[in-house]
Amino acid sequence: MSLRRPPILLLDTVLVGFALADAWSHVGTGEQPAMAGSLLGALALTLRRRLPLTTFVLTLPTALVTDAAVAPMAALYTLSSLSRHRLLLGGCALIYAVTDFLPWPWSSMDASEMAQTNNLFHLSYALATAAAPVFLGQLVQARRELSLRLADISEAREHERLLTAQNVLAKERAQLAREMHDVVSHQVSLIAVQAGALQVGGQDAETRQAAATIRRLSVQTLEELRHMVSVLRASGSRPTELTPQPSLADLECLVDASGIEAKLETDLPDELPPTVQRAVYRTVQEALTNVRKHAPGATATVRINHRGGALCTTITNTAPTRPAFALPSAHHGLVGLAQRAEILGGTVTSGPTDQGGYELCLELPVERNR
Template identity: 35%
Template sequence: MTDGPWHCRHKRAVDVAIAAAFVLLDTGTTLAGATWWPDHPGTLAWVMLGVQALACASLAFRRAAPLTVIGVLGAFTLAVTLLVSPAGLLTPAHGGGVWAPLSTMLAAYGPLFHRCDRRTAYVALALFTLVVMRPWEPSVTNMTIGLLRTAVGPLLALYFDTRRRLVQALVERAERAERERHLLAERARAEERARLAGEMHDVVTHRVSLMVLQAGALRVTAPDEATRRAAEDLRAAGCQALEELRDLVGILRTEPEGDRTPSVAGFADLVAESVAVGIPTELIEEGDPALASPVVGRTAYRVLREALTNVRKHAPGARVRVRVEYQHAQVRLTVRNTPPADGPRSALAGTGSGLGIGHLRQRIELVHGTLRAGPTSDGGFGVEATLPAFVPTAESAVRG
């Protein structure tokens, strides 16, 4: 469901209600004798009153076809004008008035605000103004009222359209500034990584090098073979630690080129792998996966992978249901399994560090999400992760 106020989500209903209100308003003012209604209405007058109601009802399409609404109301006004004079078939109770219905004010608003071709809109409004003003029957009062009827709407439309463009430009500028801020944060983070890598290299390498040198000296000076062998093992371990430290520092000094973890598109593959090893797994996806930004998709993929791995370790024979809900504001991933058909496989249950859920919770908190994991009422286990749909990163900033 689209977010926003009710009147923005139901524009057609609002237009129909406005059209109905103007139909009642113009019908009432006409019957009250404020426009072209005669003292003794005949069949033609009642027919024209019905035609006026239909013309005012065209306001329901003022967004989709604003020029058509202008044309319908202009044609009705011109028809009434010709029936009054020179045809003489209608004799208004109050002569010399403005024959156009009040709906013309709202109709004149549409062409400029709803992005019609400006040149065509100006031509249509000019012709519409001539019909309403009736300059061939000069009257200062009627021409002034007629001009106001058709000029106020376009002026308001130009104002609101300009304001809308200005707000849109400000929003785009704010989004661009936000992307630049994230890029600067990424750059500062990379510089900090390089600084920490250098300090760690200097401190740790110095101490480990001393250990290696002392072990080498002990290997040469030790009086017995056992001590020399232990010193050699210590020296070899120290050298290996230096090599691994050098590799680690190199990784820290180099900014990662991108996370290779699959995103939401990899959910089906994870489920297929689980089914292939004998774990009945069902995947239910609701909404548009495109709503999840890349970093959110990769985080959700890790959650699902860890959850399915735990099921294989601790709940053999259980059935698993995976539900993913994509919404505009958030992505919710729920993994629930039934109680295990057999006891946990000790060979698998004993593997791992036991920190998988904890590490996932830390990763999810970094993107301002939440993770809940624990036993369910039926004896199974459930994992539920709620993530924001969009998390700005340097990657998304560059794309923007």
């Protein structure tokens, strides 16, 4: 876990205080020029981020008239961490070293004393002291630029990974679209053709009615398949909706065409959100399909009402009157309904009834999904 950096204002305040303490330890109370230069250099540090070169110039009197080093070194470090001009930085370091080396007042300078060995060591020390903040500032600048470059590289790699994933997904969707068109659509088309032939050539009215229902459902399935294939093939382009989307206005037709004896009871508010309407429609559709598959001969009741800001949909069926045929099932229907309800902030519950039937209940908040 990385530590949070202190606020910039706090850092600057601490630095100014440290510079004042350094000046106070090197300047006597009666030294007016030294006191003025020290105060100027310490207070100038408040400008070091906005005007680094000006700040450095204002701290030079501190190095000239006192032995305090915090203010000029901090200003030189800041200038070095923000500037890319190597010649400027070298010149500023040399100026600071010479300023720090020269005695104050200048009238006390003696050429013979300047050439002494101790003074040469003093000059070397001043040059090293001036070079240190420059090198440190350049190192910090290089580290900052490296961090930005690494962040850019990471962002580029993440973008590349997303593009690769989208490309793989697009290929999978295209393959799925081909399979749906070449296999599923072909077989459903054959079912529709055979049902049409049976509808025309059937010997009794019940057979013709059943064939008409099969043909109508097959045609409807083909239309939905075509829409889904279009959506799958549109992957990577503009967003495409699965149209037309069902609504509560289609519930009566859904119940009538379910192939079972079902009753619809509704008490609905006006202008329900489309997402809620689709969720209710798909829930009723799945429930009636399960009744037809797993409870032959059973009757069903669909109740939809609005209470307490929530829309409650309950589908209840009676016990089956004859054995069910073994039909293929992936058992994903109820899972999909629960996931859809969770996205909308609702819940799905289901289970057997005391009379041997089954009940499925969907509850969705209305105001949240407007």
